[in-house]
Amino acid sequence: MNKKNGQYEALALAILKKVGGPQNISSVTHCMTRLRFNLKDSNIPNDDEVKKISGVLGVARSGGQYQVVIGQTVSDVYAALLDVSKGKLTAEPPIDLNVDKDLEKKNKLSLKNIGNAILNKLAGSLTPLIPVLMVGGVFKMLMTILGPQMLKILAVNSDLYRTFAFVGDACFYFLPILVGYTAAKQFHTSKVLGMLLGAIMLQPDFVKISMSKAAFSIYGIPMFKVNYASSIIPIILTVWVMSYVYAFLNKHIGPTLRTIFVAPITVAIMLPISLCVLGPLGGIIGDGFSTMLVKFGNQGGVATILTIVTIGALWEFMVLTGMHLVLMTTLLLVFTQVGHEGVVSVGALCATFAVSGVALGAALKAAKSKKDRALFWGFFVSAFIGGVTEPTLYGLILPHKRTFLSLMIGGACGALYGAIAKIINYMPAGASNFLSVLGFSGGVSVMNLINAIIAAGIAFSVAALATYLIGYQSKISSTK
Template sequence: MADYSKLAKDIVEHVGGEENVNSLTHCITRLRFKLKDESKADTETLKNMQGVIKVMQAGGQYQVVIGSDVEDVYDQILLSTSIGEKNQDESAEADNSVSGNKKNSFMDKMTDLISGIFLPFMGAFAGAGLLKGFLVLFTTLALLDKTSTTYTILYAASDGIFYFLPVFLAYCSAQKFGAKPFISMAIACAMCYPSMTALFADKEVAVTFFSIPVKLISYPSSVLPILLTVYAQSKLEKGLMKVIPKIIQSIVIPVVDFAIVFPVALIVIGPVTDIVSKGIAGGIQAVFAFSPAIAGFAMGALWPLFIVFGLHWGFVPIILNNYSVLGYDYISPATFGANFGIAAACLAVFLKTKNKDMKLVSGSASISALIGGVTEPGIYGVLMKNRKIFIGMCIINGLSGIIAAVTGCIRTAQVPVNLLTIPALFAMAGPAIVVSITFSFVVVFLLTYFFLYKDAV
């Protein structure tokens, strides 16, 4: 795809024009518009536009699936319109007016909220996770000594974003809730401040705040405490803005935030969310313990469907919570085979089809899934057009999930899942994960090529 500027112009025109756009963000494959009135968008024209794979309306967003070129198209939209300025002004209040003021379901709102908070730093998150995975591999193979300064430097580079995760979450959640982002970040920094972590580590010190007992928890790498803290901060700030003269708001509000929100976070929000976090982790762990086979099959088989509707983002905070509470995640390995199953189905279609357009789409989609771990082009561009392949692939992915779950595969870092990261996945989860993803790839390929795909030239 060469002319990104024309594609960008055409997309903006057919979503109802710049004046119909409240805001725009993007993920790995999708442009995510928030429109004032979705009925003004010409969905059929967009679906048939060269360079557009699919159009989705989910999570309170009008999503245009582009594929791996999405960032280039996004940049062109920002260059040629004032939509980027609208993004800066976006707040929780703006969310209430999108899509023609239609009421979105609770699931739509949660999907939009979670994706909006986690998407912006997911690239850095994946890169750091990949480095951490390779460090595990290198130390396991005795190629790198954990006591060396080289390891210390590389580990800091890989672990920094995980340790200071509350700071990243603070900024992104402030954007969604309408709080002052730099104050949110400062509160998150205070949570991770060395003296605070030292107090948590010293079990013999009774921590109080003006004689009020404080039950400290470990805030580095945590998820829920900062999210609820920023939400409370946003409510406090909006209330203060109504009663404090505008001329002194910039001075008074930050002081009140630091003096009230941070202590409340330590006294109330932190301990409560700690109980909730452990409850969530324990509950899901109990399901996997009760029947790893059923849980693994469900995760593997349904994962492509979760991606279709954007529901896979709902698992991100649960997975991160597992890292924080348990030190590892046992849910996501059951879904690893899905990436390879999607890649295999697309590769089989590519090798068998004589249709030039389908060969182009399926070939690029298989590479995207296999090398980049990006599966949306394959799902929307190839598999959803053939229901038999999609269903067959989901079933095989489910069986792959059983292998991962029954053998107790875990992930200790948020490593991308693709062909290049198999060594890192092996280092974390052992040989069973290689068996799981190989099974999915081989069986889906054979099933699709010999039985499920009927070429239509």
């Protein structure tokens, strides 16, 4: 028996014991991530005890079933479960992957359920990308450590530095294609078409069109110009709508013509929907929200303090949706006019340090899980040293809803101190890691830098402490 099979059998035995043994199981099957038990006595399993089993990601009771969340190895654990039952359990066909979609429809329509559903799909689309994000984070971290920002071992124009750069950039630039695949899995639709729609957003000629000032239309419909590189929300929205279009065409086009016409017609329908409506939607909303923040931040006094605190709390969420771009444009504009900036950059600084704090707090909290601990330490190093926050955002904060609160508290607290101390940033294009505080080293007083370090330290420490105290165990149980 190899090591992995032994681990699966040990996990299966532990689960079997906690649910009451074969004698308490009427039937058992599995879907993409869960073992699904129909139990004779559903009061026997203790949810907290089952959750403590190493390898169990969560527990759910829904649709009359007792569901144990395993993850992508569920089929292996299911096979081991049948083996260790010594013939008392028999194999059943895996459940239709749409079963959870059916169960979700039974939930009452409420803001909470809608919010949970959105987070479920975001996490389900982004969690599989953790290996890619970690690759990007590590290569960008090597650029930072070995490049001119720190050790000065590699020159910017050296072959090795440029190699690290194009590998790191590729991991993030082509996210629309990767998310096109993972989102298609979430919405149970064509994966290759999901990837294709993501690729269209990054096609070189289309990128040139998006960057140009000339008007452009799709089927005569004016297209709002958006740069989709590294974006995630537009492609997730696109694939979501595509899943309905694709399913409708599959249902109404006969088997003979389906292979030829369904895919081209789907893409033809999605082009204006994606590029003229869904894709620009985030940008339009972001422009309005960001412009409002900028105007409010220019009022001075309490208004400016509240704006900086809001940016500190919400900056990373704006980054996720692309809403931060207007703020970045404003930041650069202010720099070109007066040579320094003290609103957007203050909130962004504290939010970035808060991400590192969340990763550290989760790593310290994950004392009983070697797998989580190693992963979260990797996230921390990537964010704090490498200046790459995406692995923490997509791999920790989105799948674990409690950490949203920790991130916001940390970013807001640090930003509040920075706003009251009136710190000013003198370097618009500095480092994005722990060295980013050096951008506040200009000016006539060293206290500006000291206060910036204190603000960043508050954001980092409060986020880490909040994560450690609140925990990260509140998982999105329906993630596939």
